[in-house]
Amino acid sequence: MMNFSMSNRFTVSLLAVALIHICTLSPLSGQSVQLKKDAMAIDSIYDEALVNGRCYPWLERLCFDVGHRLSGSKNAEKAVAWTRAVLDTMGLDSVWLQPCMVPHWERGAAEEVKMYGKGTKPVALQALALGGSVATPAGGIRAEVVEIRSWEELDALGEKGLRGRIVFYNRPMDPTKIRTFEAYGGCVDQRVTGASRAAKYGATAVLVRSMNLKIDDFPHTGSVIYDSAYTRIPAAAISTKAAETLAAAIKGQKNLEVSVRMSCQTLPDAPSYNVIGEIRGSEHPDRFITMGGHLDSWDVGHGAHDDGAGIVQCMDALRLLQRTGYKPRNTIRFVAFMNEENGLRGGKEYAREAIRKGEKHVFAIESDAGGFTPRALTFESADPAFDEKFQQIKGWEAIFESYGIRINKGGSGADVSPLRPTHAVLSGYSPDSQRYFDFHHTADDTFDKVHKRELELGAATIAGIVYLMDTYIR
């Protein structure tokens, strides 16, 4: 590899500040001394994260001592206790549990999906029931399988082509999307709505190609949402390799049959909690900044990237602010939201309570896109004055430039989005997305897939933007 010389990061930071001073029309342009101080403070946040960061060892404990933690499960209870115990060691002003009722779905015994080619033994296809799916009858369902690549194709087949059959949704993620979340957005409708849209035409079950850009053996679970107008039919994800196998078999054989057997069940809603830790604001204790991720995960793997990473990054961001001696003006809260994956009950409860109490929320950021190298922070708000605020925020890009981070308008996060009516500025932590869907909602989303430095850079980035928002946003 090459030895190329790079300029010193700190010099870059100061240069960045000079650039803000010279180039921007932001209201900050006269405050270069303060901004130099800010750039140095943010530098020390990154240093602390990279030298003494706690997020990585915390994630290791969450992954190995708790493991996956679907809402309503024993493990979710353990995760609540674990998070509270860590927060209790941090010297915060308050730590508490905010109750919310959550869905309680269980996968039951191992799923089984098989393909029956003529003249060969049945072939097992790697499968996972979709979260929220109903079970099959105990003996399973066996029927002809129909491959569907588009809604038009589904509607064209209609009742005549689909009644009594099993629908196999096989529209892949678009590899040409640079941001893989776009490709996910372009096909997750099959998983979320496919069961009811097939049930409408009398299908008996659905299989969905996993939301994955790789061809591998890991099925990716995730929520199915039933439309109450139609019969609830069983729904499972199959791995991309299984999807390719099945599609090839369908091409080669008319009336190919598959069987699906699943014993999942939905139990009554269970009590659970958001876990909250707070540092009271020194100037405006009644104005709130929230940072968090979701504590629940799917019931496979470790939920390491989704969203253990977001939890430990935001906890560490709080610690980074403390350790670098920052005294927040506003009250800063870390929130471990419960139930993002299949209900958003925690996020909704947090916002409901905030609105009920008339709390003034100025900023909320969520990390829920994996623990990879930071690339951007994205911002949105229902505040009519948001454009002006965003101009100010965009002006800080020169500081974040030395860490390779852009500031853009864009989405925030599922858990903080219910705060929209408060007119808070909402932000999403946006890391590199190339590897995220290799692991998302799979048994392979484990601790070893998270890179220590990448995770730490994220914690520092979140602390950095909270520092700036706390200091400047009114």
Place this chain on the structure above:
Amino acid sequence: MMNFSMSNRFTVSLLAVALIHICTLSPLSGQSVQLKKDAMAIDSIYDEALVNGRCYPWLERLCFDVGHRLSGSKNAEKAVAWTRAVLDTMGLDSVWLQPCMVPHWERGAAEEVKMYGKGTKPVALQALALGGSVATPAGGIRAEVVEIRSWEELDALGEKGLRGRIVFYNRPMDPTKIRTFEAYGGCVDQRVTGASRAAKYGATAVLVRSMNLKIDDFPHTGSVIYDSAYTRIPAAAISTKAAETLAAAIKGQKNLEVSVRMSCQTLPDAPSYNVIGEIRGSEHPDRFITMGGHLDSWDVGHGAHDDGAGIVQCMDALRLLQRTGYKPRNTIRFVAFMNEENGLRGGKEYAREAIRKGEKHVFAIESDAGGFTPRALTFESADPAFDEKFQQIKGWEAIFESYGIRINKGGSGADVSPLRPTHAVLSGYSPDSQRYFDFHHTADDTFDKVHKRELELGAATIAGIVYLMDTYIR
């Protein structure tokens, strides 16, 4: 994880073009129609790379059919033949081998480094001889070990403190550097120059802490360069975990001894080759654009990131230009440089020949920083008019923005740097650097550490900048 909406990449590209048109003072600002065409062409290059890219399967073959390929080895010969065979399938105008003599060093039997604590069995420390090191006597060397953290410490100990002893360089990479190449640059002097600087004071061998930000068991090899003024003493890298173990043992025990046994040898220089493939320019066949990486690697692992990735990316970049129907104005060459790791003979020979023939070289780009997600392209040149050219190049940043890529001044690459006297613009492909030194020069730099999409994005980025340079740079 959150579902956040992202704007369409193509729209972003067109917006970028509009921005160039509106905002920059570059000489291109009147050519918006042409630039829209360029943005679309570059979009189609990325699409082709992400849908039909060849770099990933090529890398798999290079890693598994050839493997590591140190200059002068049988495997390096196989790598030359393999590369030529691939180029021969690509419908290029010419493919040839450019001869150069290369160093021929062999590691010999497995190295052995042991630590002798009082009252315990000897402890083996994970070690690799540094490339170019001399052997120890057949029975090895055993002596007291002295830990050194700075050159000042070494010089202060001097002959009195070091004669007859083994020096252990243990200055770690600085974790606070955001770009890990900076941290590497800050301590690789121990590996390159440490042996002779210790030999000057009569030390008998050196151990060097691996250039690695992680604490793990992989020793990282790399070149030692001897100063002919001093005795050549054996030099080995030990893993970061071994370095921590050894440092702790030294703290706990006075006069701790270690032994080093290595049987490496330097053989006479061997004949080898750069492998070159060329598409003749349609307008200026006598002006040259070069893109390449280095074909040789260290003699452990697969040399997957270093620098199999650069080789297959640049080969694929050539193919991407062909497949998207681009007709180069200038002659475009892919060069698989031989011997970057321990001599740079290939890069020097390529430049020597170019200068001897009076070839007009306008641009050269190297990929030799790993196969990770693209972050930047960096540019340098000895051309007195470079600042003006860089202004023009910087104007294209708006196009690369949609792929998350910045355009900066900065280093290029070891193999293309000998072209500096031609006044060509030189560029380095700069991917995300967080993981690079996990693998660099180790047995762990294997195919499975390279991510398909990240690799493909790099190939497209290189093809994209070559397209623009070929079209606009005079």
